[in-house]
Amino acid sequence: MTFANVGTLGVKPGQRDEVVAILTRRSTDLDGAGCLSYEVGISDEHPDTVFVSELWVSADAHQASLQLASVRAAIKEAMPLLSGEMGGDRFEIVGSPLRN
Template sequence: MTFANVGTLGAEPGRRDELAAHLSRRSDVLAGAGCLVYEVGVNDDDPDTVYVMELWVSADAHRASLSLPEVRESIAVARPMLSGEFGGFRFDVVGSPLRD
């Protein structure tokens, strides 16, 4: 069952675009780990927030990806750009009007 993880990441003041650029760098590792979609966005009404929408083949695939060396390194690089404010939600996808 497809797993969705949608969240907000608070960025240190002035570092939102740097964080967004880091998170949106090409990663073949994510695709190989079962990530179907990883979209990074910003909204000028919220200048210190980065939005991330992920779709994974399963919650287990998402969880397992967090132990990959490349993912752990990316998190370590991003950590100084983060303010510590996080939000979001997770859910199992049950369907879509765009596919059978």
Template structure:
């Protein structure tokens, strides 16, 4: 996701605040990173038990609050890709 100039670290902090509840919501992996070459880019990698678990997580009060805090700091430019995990390390 692209942040407004100068807000990358603030958005990353918002995304990392309160991640403890994600596991109970069905999240197996949630990693927030920042680009080494783009000062306004935040990258989030997530693995969920199911698409439905992810959708329900977006209705949690703490998730809604984090989204409300982050949205004014974002440009609205998002890219994403859904995949099916076949295996690997870390899950």
């Protein structure tokens, strides 16, 4: 069953674009790790927040991806730019009107 991780990352003032740049770098590692979709978004209403929506083949695949060298490096690079405010939800996808 497809696993979704949808969340928010609080960023320090003025650091949003740098965090977005880190999170949107091309990564072939994620493809091979079972990532189906990794989308990064912003909102003018929340200038110090980055939104992330991820779809994975499983929760285990998502967890395992956190051990990839490229993912660990991106986390290390982004951490000093984050405010520590994080939110979101994780859930299993049960269906969609776009596919059977």
